[in-house]
Amino acid sequence: MHRIDCPWCGTRDEAEFQYQGDATVVRPDPDASEEAFFRYVYLRENPKGWHTEWWHHVGGCRQWVKVVRNTLTHEIFATGRAQEDLPLPGTRAKPRRRTRPKQ
Amino acid sequence: MSGSNRLSKGGSRIDRTRPLRFRFDGRSFSGFAGDTLASALLANGVTLMGRSFKYHRPRGCLTAGSEEPNAIVEMRSGARREPNTRATIAELYDGLEATSQNRFPSLKFDIQSLNQLLSPFLTAGFYYKTFMWPASFWEPVYEKIIRRSAGLGRAATEPDPDTYEHANTHCDVLVVGAGPAGLAAALSAGRTGARVLLVEEQAAAGGMLSPDRDMIDGKRSADWVEQSQAELNALDNVTIMMRTTLFGYYDHNVLAALERVNDHVAEPPAHQPRQRLWTIRASEVVLACGSHERALTFDNNDKPGVMLSGAVRAFVERYGVTPGKRVVICTNNDDGYNTAEALINAGIEVALIADARTDLCIAAQSARETGIRVETGLLPQKALGGQNVSGLSLQRADGSFSEKVDCDCIAMSAGFSPDVHLVSQTGVAPVWRENVLGFVPDKPIRRERSAGAGQGTFDLAGCLAEGHAAGLDAVSSAGLKTGRAKAPPKAKAVEIAPPLAIWRCPGNGKAFVDFQNDVTARDIHLANQEGFSSVEHAKRYTTLGMATDQGKTSNVTGIALLATARGEPIPDVGTTRFRPPYSPVAIGAFAGHERGKEFQPVRRTAMHACGEKLGAVFVEAGQWLRPQYYPKSGEGVMEAIYRESKQVRETAGICDVSTLGKIEIFGDDSGEFLNRIYINGWKLLAPGKARYGLMLREDGYVFDDGTTSRLADDHYLMTTTTANAARVLAHMEHASQVLWPDLDVHFCSATEQWCGVAVAGPNARAILAKAFADAIDVSDEALPFMGVRTFEWSGTTARIFRISFSGELAFEVNVPWSAGEGMWNAIWEAGQDHGLIPYGTEALSVLRIEKGHVAGNELDGRTTAADMGLGKMMSTKKPFIGQKLAGREGMVAKDRAKLVGLKLTEDSGRLRGGAHLVIDKDNANAETSLGWVTSVCDSPAIGCWIGLAYLRGGLEEHDGKRLFAVNPIYDEAPAVEVVSPHFFDPQGERLKGPVR
């Protein structure tokens, strides 16, 4: 079971969260093409390794939490609020908050 | 034979002052407190404890611990009957009942042991090869044969009378295993003040320590163990959990353990659980899991009386029981000499130590000095005897015969495999270590470290030092201070000579690798020959390591034999990955209290008692209980529903609608927000008004519907369907937090805060006017159609909505949950002069079908707004979620299935949901189907069975046509007429205008 560090509630069990998929896709402007919306809704990378994801804290503060997680080892590198840009490990920028050492 | 093998003294775990009686296969025996079932049976001279899985060969116990593959029995009886209990860990209690399993008719004489004669056909992959063809034989013939011969033991068929608990705990340092390494780790970590949890599978600490012969800090190890436990118990920050198996190591250092709280007594005392399932969240973990001894692979190595060397020693030293009177020890490592010393100390004859190695090690020299016969370069060839061992023939490494020795017990050792199950569960692939002849943990992925035999350190001094260091390392890794540590516990340094790899002693007979699944050395060879040479394939083809013991004694030998067959080194073959659980866990423990009526909560509305009083029959709607209908005495289901639906349109009815999802929305941008998530416009909705709304998913399909009311400029109340309440809230949270964080909008679920009733029918207004006299004016002028008012009534805030699901003049009234019963009663009383009746979900459904309103059956996630006839609701003046993709080619195609109404045109029979619509009922199949029926009812207002359906081409193509509603399950195909779904009052005069 994952332990996820919610920026509002602190470290909580995975059971309190609902996985909501890829957090890297961005909803197109309303006047963007049908093709753009098609990509937004249907097309996903399926990375082996680091991935930025949504975990909805439904059993807690009900915030959509952004999580940088390794899909292979399940290691979590950083968590943040919905509007935060979280860097991936190995990039130069440092995560602004709630970076955890390896678990 | 009773007591014949009990030694006159010794046995660190038994209490000779407390004799206990027990029964095995109907015979009575006695043992002592502290015995396991296996040690007590051995003490009574019973060596035959089970039959093997495939060949039904007689088997005794191979081990003295949880890795036992052979001696698995059925314990207890009746509802507590429990199969597959390992006799080697089942603690004896007075009155214990056990029976052997996998035998017919009796353990001594078993018919299926004839399988042995068929054994040339029962080799690896037997099931795959034999039961392949013909396919028609699978279910009727093969499955029965397999089911009869497969499976070990029988589960109880009655409900389990015991309870099981779930519990959680947190710690800084979790130490797994209370052997010397684990105790040293718990001591060094515990002394720092860190929160330490020590879990031990057995009832006693000490692991493989010899109570009298091993010395720690100058004391008998038994005394050191006792003092260490006492010190740990005295520390407030340390918890010791005995009889607790750590069986799962999951992500992020979440671990699971099973505490056998009351397995060692006949019945749990009152208010105590049988077992407790622990979820442990540990900052750091020390794995001190020890190792498992391996069997030598020689012919007949499964005969009762052939045991692992360490097990023989454990029976003698822990339980004061000798498995034999004259023992031969066959070993490839130094530990065999330990067993010899223990036997000699207990006065048991050691006929011979056959050491496979050619060099005389230090241990061998000292054994010879005490007068024991030691021969080097000798391997066992074949165990001799009938059901029990009576001798052993020995051979040299080249297979040449050496000698025969009479004995009644063979203690064998092919070395020790570090127990890497838990570390393997974390995803670490163990690595081969030649000097250990075993796999050891690789670099950790999780926050853990190993100590002692679990990582191939077999000398006591080394185990203690590693445990001590691991405990301190765990504390500092957890970010805590270690302070100045005491010196580690000390033991005499012993030089251990390396073991010799012996994977198959030469021979042509049956030499077992996996005892529980009857996998022989030849099976592994065969698997490789037939192309199953990858370790994961060979495992599945031969079933090596797949039984309840998870191959604890057999995996490494199996892998080594596969490597030999492949002609490759062992590291190239690798290991299979171990998965939880480490040892079997009863389903009851996983279920815990969540069974029967505690399986999930039952949600009752505030008006539940009111419905009950009126004789409601309740239906489950998710977790909710809702009144389904209110039968009068002697009335059938259909009659009650018919009566209720009819009566509502004639006088009035009251219905509990509390379960509808309710979401309160606040903020200046609430209107804009609604505009973006609903397909229709919301900007012009005035305070005090409600509107029907439909929302799509981003992919363009219909998501949910409901009415939303504007209570104030910046305050709305949304309703959702009961089923989608949670999903809609999550959808809105995504929209506001992720998509449009700039909008000033906030919301929360209010489903449980506000309860509600619908009052519908021509008399609804008169009833409410009376119930809420002086509190609210419900006249058409004051509260027109789609009007909403908030008012004070009886000391509480109430909300009234002039909305209608039934098509009648109708109102919904909401009050805080606590006032629900009072509101129902007030309305009920006021309605007595106006023909008010209660109606349930069934009549509610009839009324909405008559009106052609869509509900759950029609909102199936595959329909567009246009399919439902609501395409015109889609605004073109504003963007909304799902807008773009709702316009894709397939979503607007002409031949999509669209909502229509159906009327049964036959005088008898009925309509059924799920039926398919066809033109020719004699040619009904998936290709000729034009659509499907979603909702049906026997309609009082229309006077026949009617239904809603999705029909390809919709009304445009089929209006007035005659089709057939085919239902192959009931073998029915009634004729129906396609009509508009708005069966009743299509202009809506009843609900809008004042009823005169």
Ligand SMILES: [Zn+2]
């Ligand atoms: Zn939270």
